[in-house]
């Protein structure tokens with residue numbers, strides 16, 4: 175499709191996305207007029223913790239971008255935190271039906287973002303623990319600001335990162351570093367993340383990050399989108415197939431795990447600690 179035609183379609187999507195954003199407003203989508211690249215900004219105050227509603231909007235946004243054959247997407251945050259990960263309140267004293275929908279929607283978001291046909295960049299403009307890290311790991315390129323942290327820190331909450339969380343990290347930094355990171359629940363500083371390859375670039379500001387992200391996506395301008403996306407599928411296909419095959423078992427494991435007394439106690443203490451931190 176010619177770029178002008180594509181941009182006209184993108185603008186139509188932008189209009190729809192704007193209307194949608196106005197109604198629901200946990201995700202803002204802006205399509206760049208020149209490049210056709212969508213900037214997807216998470217905006218659930220205060221820390222973009224991923225609850226059912228935010229995950230649902232992310233899922234709908236990704237579906238819209240895919241349908242409109244997006245040129246690319248940059249995922250970032252409206253706040254000083256990229257994302258605080260899964261909303262712990264979705265797992266603490268959960269309503270079983272909602273917990274089921276919550277986890278299924280998280281799985282859907284992972285599948286859509288991990289397998290997106292268009293190029294994806296995470297512009298990590300603040301802390302990205304656990305589920306925040308997972309979102310960024312689904313992208314093809316990660317750009318981060320200084321003085322932030324990123325990692326799968328689940329063990330620090332007394333819970334375990336599921337196998338597809340671990341696989342997402344392993345595909346980026348390798349088995350050895352993933353094992354060390356997961357067993358200790360490590361949150362990498364920006365410098366540490368760069369050193370281990372968990373992120374690709376460090377920028378000083380979000381604006382600089384947006385430019386770099388556009389540059390990364392622009393680097394595919396002369397590559398056939400078909401060849402690009404099939405190559406991505408070739409590399410990621412095995413991980414995606416194994417997640418999809420195991421998703422029902424994964425859901426059941428999640429539901430059983432979060433009902434355990436020990437897990438509930440751990441989550442309760444963690445919530446208290448977060449609240450005390452704010453009061454101090």
Ligand SMILES: CCCCC/C=C\CCC/C=C/CC(=O)SCCNC(=O)CCNC(=O)[C@H](O)C(C)(C)COP(=O)(O)OP(=O)(O)OC[C@H]1O[C@@H](n2cnc3c(N)ncnc32)[C@H](O)[C@@H]1OP(=O)(O)O
Pocket residue numbers: 220221223255257258259260261262263301303304305306327328331333334335336337427428431432448449451452
């Ligand atoms: C193989 C077996 C597998 C079986 C499966 C079993 C289990 C499933 C595994 C589940 C996986 C979970 C992954 C996750 O994502 S768990 C969430 C982990 N997240 C964190 O640990 C981050 C916690 N938050 C922070 O560290 C900080 O908030 C921060 C992100 C660094 C930002 O700091 P700051 O700007 O100082 O903000 P505050 O700390 O003051 O927070 C403001 C406000 O937000 C509340 N909040 C923070 N994070 C969360 C969260 N993740 N969920 C819900 N609420 C959160 C915090 O309590 C404050 O609230 P109040 O204003 O009401 O006090």
